[in-house]
Amino acid sequence: MSSLVLRDPDRELRQLAVLSHCATRVLELGGAGEDDPDTYAGVIRLDPGLAASIVQMVNSPALGLGHPVHSIREACFSLDARKLLGIVGACAVMRRFPRDGVGSRGFDRHAFWIHCAATATLAGAVAREVDAEPELAFVTGLLHDLGRITLESHFPRQFRAILLYRERHDVWIRDAEAAVLGFDHTVVGERLAGHWQLPRDIADGIAHHHQPERSTSRHPVAAIVHVADILARGLEVGNPGDDTIPLLSEEALRVLGLNWTRLRRCLHRGGDGLSGIDALVDRVLPRYETSAPDRAETH
Amino acid sequence: MLDRIVYMPIETVAMNAALARPVRDPMGRLLAGEGQLLSDRLRVRLQQRGVTLVPVHDPRVASKPHAHRQALERTFDHLFRHWRLTPGMLQLRRILTEHRLEAAQ
Known part of the structure; x- marks a missing residue:
């Protein structure tokens, strides 16, 4: 043994x-107290796979947010930074384990x-x-x-x-x-x-x-x-x-x-x-x- | 749960099946009440009075929930095998069982 x-x-x-570069950057921004949705959207957009996963999760009936979004920008604007960081973290981690x-x-x-x-x-x-x-x-x-x-x-x-x-x-x-x-x-x-x-x-x-x-x-x-x-x-x-x-x-x-x-x-x-x-x-x-x-x- | 009543030949009904409606003779006299279990003795008595069909709950419908509950209990016997005597876990098992039986219906 x-x-x-x-x-x-x-x-x-x-x-x-590590997690994808974009996810890491977003989580760093969150740790530094960033609260501008445009800044988050700009970073996440650089990783289309991650962005798509985030939009899918935000729209998921299982999450139950009840307001569908059509783009990563809409997702960033419809969530406060705290919720967004959680969802970005979850998507980024899940994508590490196909x-x-x-x-x-x-x-x-x-x-x-x-x-x-x-x-x-x-x-x-x-x-x-x-x-x-x-x-x-x-x-x-x-x-x-x-x-x-x-x-x-x-x-x-x-x-x-x-x-x-x-x-x-x-x-x-x-x-x-x-x-x-x-x-x-x-x-x-x-x-x-x-x-x-x-x-x-x-x-x-x-x-x-x-x-x-x-x-x-x-x-x-x-x-x-x-x-x-x-x-x-x-x-x-x-x-x-x-x-x-x-x-x-x-x-x-x-x-x-x-x-x-x-x-x-x-x-x-x-x-x-x-x-x-x-x-x-x-x-x-x-x-x-x-x-x-x-x-x-x-x- | 037992919502469908069928008339079945009396000789094919399982022993101790419950009658779904009262059974009467052609004169309207009560021979057996609703809910009465069809024992061998009652079966013979009804046959002697000319009864050939009796109303019972459809066994295809009635047996399904029963079989489902049995299967669920077996599953939970295994899942909860480490907590057979823990009161909180027994209560948890009860509400999970109720929920899953309701969901199955």
Whole structure:
């Protein structure tokens, strides 16, 4: 098992290819407090694939913004900078992991992204129920398992060992990750979100969606995504990488003020939006055309 | 859920199927009430009084939700296998089951 150890995960993750230049620039502008929609539109326009993905996501019924846009400029003007940055980050990250790229045996990337889109849709529904920001919840839901897809695509040997451990011991895949690597996908996702300068609330949701009580964000996005992830697993939409349901945190329900009646309402609301997630994934994710993802495997 | 009533030959109706309507003889006298289960004894009694067809819920419609629920319970037995005795998870399972059965209809 020693050959599977990632001696310096931070260094390994830094070596991964960065997001597209345009996305990086937009996220840098956001970090510097830029709020001019024209500036954002001008940068995003330089990457037509990214721009198309953003327009598709803004128009997606699953996101539920309700005001269709026809160009990246319209998209930039119809969203405030905070929401725009989240959507740019989500599209840029998703485009780093094409749905039909070379994947690990026993892991279906397309089904994985469908699970993420279902979690996003349900997170939006939970956020609406508790009067939080549905757009932030949506994009965090899309990216909540960023660490897992990173392990799958960039550390294939370790990921195969994780799948094997999961099968042999019939455990939750997160426990298998911790047993094989000594840390889990939330750690990888948090580091990568920081490395890629994704908005802080999104990074917090990625880091703490399995332990929302550890969140330091003012926004309860980690608790929202925690609940949404569990509901998506219960509805069996897509495949997160295993076939079990993690323990629902009572603390998350308490923080959100959710009882069973309200949770049922979230299911109804979110369930209505699930019909649009196939289209969302199909439109935002590119087909796998370029070279294989960079591998940063430790031998 | 059980919204379709059909008249079936009494000998083909499954044992203990519920009657969907009252059964009466040609004089209008009640032989068996609505909801009564068609036991072997009742079947013989009705046949002795000349009843050949009885009203029951369409088994093709009635069995579908039942089969769906059974399949769902089996799925959830597996998904929730690590939390069989946890009260919160049992409650979660209940609302997921209700939601998915409603959605299936």
